[in-house]
Amino acid sequence: MTDTTPSSFTTHGLHTSAAAQARMRRRYAAERRFRLYGIAAIVAALGVLAVLLFTIVSQGYTAFVNTEIELEVYVDPADFSFEGTTPTSEEIGAGNYRNLLSSALQENLPDADAPGAARDLRGILSGQAYRQLRETLLADPSLIGQRVSMSFLASSDIDQAFKGNTPRDVPEERRRVSNLQYEWMDYLENQGQISTSFNSNLFTQADSRQPEQAGLWGAIVGSFYLMLVVAVLSIPLGVGAAIYLEEFAPKNRLTSFIEININNLAAVPSIIFGLLGLAVFIQVFGLPRSAPLVGGLALTLMTLPTIIIAARASLRSIPPSIREAAYGLGASKMQMVFHHVLPLALPGILTGSIIGLAQALGETAPLLMIGMNAFITSAPDSMFSPSTALPSQIYIWADSSERGFVERTSAGIMVLLGFLILMNATAIFLRKRFEKRW
């Protein structure tokens, strides 16, 4: 039937013949195929994302808890040297805490006085345990001479072993936790003296050589300062530049040259901005290395093109009819832009700016160039003091093979992702909040 079907326009049944039906079927088949490709692509993307998230979360979730050991400590006055009747803080601070704690461990653990056990004993508690005890005593000197029951932070090795992150069934010499230490762990577990609890160090401490004491607080504060600098500089500058270029600048060679260069700048690898920050801000202007101010300046340069491009696109999308309406009533250009175009473009501008900031928050390369990947054990107290940032802190930890840092790397990534999601949610919220229909 198909071969005899005439294809002339004048034929009746051009749209109802068998050939037409076949054409129709082919069109639908093509449509179905296209939809299938789309779904396959989305499924693949979601699958990869799920694998990525699963790896990060499964490696990192344990970092949000740490292991604590409950011990009864006899605060032996013999470990202090008091002169007067009331102990001064210096005297309390200078106590022999190492001795206090090892006696407590010996008292609490079986076989603790076996030959060679001293080394294993020292590896049980974190260095922070001494500080914990000292602070408790400083807060309440009356405890001296008494028996105090307290939870002490375990060392990283014990922490990892207890959380099951390091395997037990390998030869002892290839483990960081000895057989004796495992026996103690089992004993403490039976006694209910070892347990995990929320790892507040992760959110209150800066970096440390000891994984169990290392936290993200320094990096969070550093990133906050960075974002402050970037937001304060790049949003007004970027939006201002976009308004000028889009609405006021004459269209000539110079402005089109500037436009091309802004578009090119958006594609420049971020490490170049780091190099520029190093060469200009640190070497020429003499600003301090590793300071959030310098990092913020470098990131500002990187973020500006993004914000300018997004803001211009947003301004351009405002229908000309609104501009004409304003002009037609005798509004000046300035009034037209600031009364009508800018308010309508604002959701888009805000979204673009926040996306730009989010990009800057996750940027690592420029920070490495200006030394924000240094080992810094305290949170910065100003824009000028040395600091790390979230991505560079993750970078530092990722360099370390210790299991405690491996899980903290993943935890850091989760925290960073959390901040990014928060920023994007803000962008969506602002867009919904300020969006107006016409």
Next chain:
Amino acid sequence: MNYETKTAEKLMAAENIGETKMQARDVRVSYGDTEALHGVNLDVRHNEVLALIGPSGCGKSTFLRCLNRMNDTIDICRISGEITLDGQNIYDRSIDPVQLRARVGMVFQKPNPFPKSIFDNVAYGPRIHGFTRDKEELRQIVETSLRRAGLWKEVHDRLDEPGTGLSGGQQQRLCIARAIAVNPEVILMDEPCSALDPIATALIEELIDEIKQSYTIVIVTHNMQQAARVSRRTAFFHLGNLVEVGETEQIFTNPGDQRTQDYITGRFG
């Protein structure tokens, strides 16, 4: 100057129909390299309704937009010749186009209310020109303008709702009210009814009839009946030239040019 006295002056000036309000001499407009208007000479008289008709693309909108320098906002647009308002060349250096557009208002083909409340739409002009002393006076102007545009009854109880939420015909009347609120001397209308149904169109035509006492109106239309109904004089454009202009009745019953004859009888366009 006070809003009411200005309107009153205008009403008095209504007796001077026949005096030239705007005058175009040898107006040539080109977009880039193509010339869209090839030397147009046309007078707009005081308090008349002048209709511009002609086939699509003949330059009606282009001419209209020259009258309030709206073409200035198009980069590639070049204008030569002379257009005067009350004897003063509006393309003169001393004339501020922003001020000019307050004197020569415009209503566009597609209703384009601001995405603001109905009140703010109408109040926008008076606000930026700053000729109201207080809130009450502003409210008064908004009410007067909406009444004149025949919209007051429909919207008086929802002035703070968005202007974009009105129907197409209501939006267009809102745009007219918005233009009136600035109290211009001339109102330019570019096919104000092309997006409207016959009832809304009739309302707008009534409205034009109403307000022509106090304003000079230039209206572009594709609707011959509309031109015949609302205008006192009609100008016929063809391919960038003004072919003829005369009393509306004469143009429609006894045109002087064959092209006009062909157009109004529907032979082209």
